[in-house]
Amino acid sequence: AQKVTQAQTEISVVEKEDVTLDCVYETRDTTYYLFWYKQPPSGELVFLIRRNSFDEQNEISGRYSWNFQKSTSSFNFTITASQVVDSAVYFCALSEAVGGKLIFGQGTELSVKP
């Protein structure tokens, strides 16, 4: 069965701190896709990254970085030097095929205080 677990329900940090959001997934497929989305108060889910199961290279995009480790079934997301605008709910998701069916974790609400 497919499952995504985001054990951290809420995280609160002070601006400029680094913060890591954890994501652990379960799947029996050898080919799968992992995602991170950001949901600001407006409600729209904003795409951040997609990672294919056969590409374990870590990725950095500005202050954002992602650590994909198949050995531990984890796909963690780090924000460096957090800013107030980073405050949102962040979702990790899994898909076993190309298409619109994603399995989402429960989300981590990040609050960055000035």
Added chain:
Amino acid sequence: KAGVTQTPRYLIKTRGQQVTLSCSPISGHRSVSWYQQTPGQGLQFLFEYFSETQRNKGNFPGRFSGRQFSNSRSEMNVSTLELGDSALYLCASSLAQREEGWELFFGEGSRLTVL
């Protein structure tokens, strides 16, 4: 280019009524998916349409249905509304082609309140 557009943004219904929500995907996107988001259950997949055909379906009762038109616009319908159907309904569109990259782009959602 324009993003995913959902209408209406907010609506209030009473138990037993039915509701229709609309989604216009990004131009060129042929896949439209629907999700329900509630505080208790989180984000749950409802169904996906591709080229007017339902390609995938989540674990929701038959009261939840959808369709897609030839211009890729999609509607979802919920009949005999229950209090538990109160939720944010999110629509997402994508190219759904492996080679192109197929991220889901979401709309801002339709917030349904059932009284």
